[in-house]
Amino acid sequence: MMKFIDWMFGMIIILNFGYTVNGASSISGWAQSFRDTFLKDIRNFMAPDTTVADCNPPGCLLPIVEHYTKDFYTTATNDANKYTITELNIQQFTTDQASHFINYINRVKHDVDVGADAAEQLVDRHVYVEKLDLNDTWSREIDSKKWPNNLKLTPNLHFNNRAVFMNHSSIQVPTEIFRGSSEILNELMWTSGFESVLKSNSDNAIATNFPLYWQYFASIHGMLRVFPGSPFPMSNGGGQSMIDVFDSRIRSWYIESIMPRKDVLIMFDLSGSVTGRTITAMRQTAVALMETFAYHDWFNIIAFSDSVNYILPCFNKTGHGEGPFLLQATVYNKQMIQFCLENSYVMTPNSIANFDNALETALLTLRQVGTMRPNCEKVVVLLTDVGEASGEKVVTANNKNTNSHVRIFPYKVGRSITAEHGLQWLACNNWGYYTKIPSAESISQRTMNYYKVMSRRYALSTEPPPLHYSVMYIDLQGLGAVITVSKAVYSNRRTPPVQPTNANSLPLLRGVFAIDIALEPFFLYRVDRLAL
Numbered sequence: 001m002m003k004f005i006d007w008m009f010g011m012i013i014i015l016n017f018g019y020t021v022n023g024a025s026s027i028s029g030w031a032q033s034f035r036d037t038f039l040k041d042i043r044n045f046m047a048p049d050t051t052v053a054d055c056n057p058p059g060c061l062l063p064i065v066e067h068y069t070k071d072f073y074t075t076a077t078n079d080a081n082k083y084t085i086t087e088l089n090i091q092q093f094t095t096d097q098a099s100h101f102i103n104y105i106n107r108v109k110h111d112v113d114v115g116a117d118a119a120e121q122l123v124d125r126h127v128y129v130e131k132l133d134l135n136d137t138w139s140r141e142i143d144s145k146k147w148p149n150n151l152k153l154t155p156n157l158h159f160n161n162r163a164v165f166m167n168h169s170s171i172q173v174p175t176e177i178f179r180g181s182s183e184i185l186n187e188l189m190w191t192s193g194f195e196s197v198l199k200s201n202s203d204n205a206i207a208t209n210f211p212l213y214w215q216y217f218a219s220i221h222g223m224l225r226v227f228p229g230s231p232f233p234m235s236n237g238g239g240q241s242m243i244d245v246f247d248s249r250i251r252s253w254y255i256e257s258i259m260p261r262k263d264v265l266i267m268f269d270l271s272g273s274v275t276g277r278t279i280t281a282m283r284q285t286a287v288a289l290m291e292t293f294a295y296h297d298w299f300n301i302i303a304f305s306d307s308v309n310y311i312l313p314c315f316n317k318t319g320h321g322e323g324p325f326l327l328q329a330t331v332y333n334k335q336m337i338q339f340c341l342e343n344s345y346v347m348t349p350n351s352i353a354n355f356d357n358a359l360e361t362a363l364l365t366l367r368q369v370g371t372m373r374p375n376c377e378k379v380v381v382l383l384t385d386v387g388e389a390s391g392e393k394v395v396t397a398n399n400k401n402t403n404s405h406v407r408i409f410p411y412k413v414g415r416s417i418t419a420e421h422g423l424q425w426l427a428c429n430n431w432g433y434y435t436k437i438p439s440a441e442s443i444s445q446r447t448m449n450y451y452k453v454m455s456r457r458y459a460l461s462t463e464p465p466p467l468h469y470s471v472m473y474i475d476l477q478g479l480g481a482v483i484t485v486s487k488a489v490y491s492n493r494r495t496p497p498v499q500p501t502n503a504n505s506l507p508l509l510r511g512v513f514a515i516d517i518a519l520e521p522f523f524l525y526r527v528d529r530l531a532l
Contacts, residue, residue, distance in 0.1 A: 145231070174246060194225060269384035392422075
């Protein structure tokens with residue numbers, strides 16, 4: 001078995017045979033020495049010149065390694081009475097094995113680069129076809145939700161004995177997205193060229209004793225191509241079919257691959273006109289927006305009419321000064337804010353909206369945050385049912401008198417017939433994008449419109465798109481605890497015109513290529529179920 005797996009299982013083997021370290025007199029002393037030495041060597045290999053706070057690859061993997069070795073130390077200490085003591089040179093052992101760990105990470109990084117480069121070449125060569133035959137295009141693909149009976153699935157040890165098809169990829173498209181749209185059908189056409197690249201990646205990795213796990217491309221329009229092919233989980237515990245609502249575009253690895261980290265303040269119009277279906281749609285829009293915030297983003301929501309208040313009441317009277325008050329976009333914090341959104345006592349429409357006052361509060365908050373997170377994008381999202389309010393004086397003064405670069409994304413929610421020039425001006429003059437959401441049915445797709453703008457920093461950069469390492473999470477298809485290494489894919493990036501004649505000639509985001517790294521086979525660790 002490959003050395004990488006050997007050293008990970010070495011933790012179990014050492015405990016079972018009862019080795020200890022350089023004269024350590026107890027199992028707990030041995031485990032502590034193992035942990036300290038191993039982490040020291042891993043740091044030297046992984047991030048000698050960076051800190052965990054920077055989270056520069058591969059430095060951001062350090063918290064994961066530390067988490068696993070802490071659990072190993074706890075396990076060894078609690079079960080110390082089961083083992084005996086023998087001598088082992090832990091220094092040489094951990095040094096050798098840390099290098100194998102880095103070799104594996106480097107292998108995955110290389111294959112992600114290969115996949116992303118191949119995707120950019122494929123999309124640049126593709127000629128967009130306006131009208132494609134739905135049945136003919138899909139007949140060439142394997143639908144992960146309707147697996148063909150003639151394709152035999154084989155249990156694979158590397159995928160926790162999950163049945164997979166190693167000769168072809170499979171396709172997943174969320175139920176709410178029309179799979180017959182020209183965008184989806186064209187993406188099926190040009191990504192079909194991926195097959196040889198994905199299989200080559202997998203075969204080369206196995207040949208060098210570094211097996212790859214899931215490889216996939218998630219497109220900007222919601223199509224997901226996964227290799228190896230496998231039926232997508234589509235039933236609950238009772239085996240009943242469920243609607244497929246999985247959308248790769250709101251996964252943390254996708255979001256952080258296409259845009260820089262961001263600090264977001266959502267302005268929720270709570271004036272008297274926001275009632276009935278409109279306030280319901282605005283609440284749903286706010287929740288959908290929060291789903292597009294990744295783990296390293298920070299956010300909050302303020303409700304405004306003639307006054308401005310955070311929807312989480314404790315932020316309004318803290319006794320600790322004027323803030324700023326932003327929350328990390330963890331699952332718990334999103335759920336807490338969602339609870340406040342749905343609370344009729346907190347979210348009661350009244351009075352007349354004072355846009356200038358609310359915008360001034362939002363911009364001030366983000367200016368204060370800028371001193372703590374200077375490299376993050378600053379974003380204001382305005383949710384309202386009217387279109388004529390622009391806050392022109394406030395934003396003009398802010399842009400003129402400060403170095404603050406705040407993007408503003410106005411969303412007009414509902415069917416009210418009002419002029420929209422105010423919100424359009426706000427977006428165009430503040431590096432944003434204006435979106436109209438007429439009904440609840442269009443919320444989930446139109447909330448992602450701001451991706452087009454936020455992805456431009458990487459798209460227009462002269463440097464290649466950066467590799468991204470996700471936080472640890474639970475794989476939906478059964479690999480257990482995984483991290484994802486991913487990279488954004490753009491068209492027109494390789495040969496951008498010096499003076500583009502139209503917007504279509506600029507680099508455009510096309511999706512994200514990614515590979516999963518399964519952690520449980522490599523570490524002695526029982527991971528709790530995470531909902532990231």
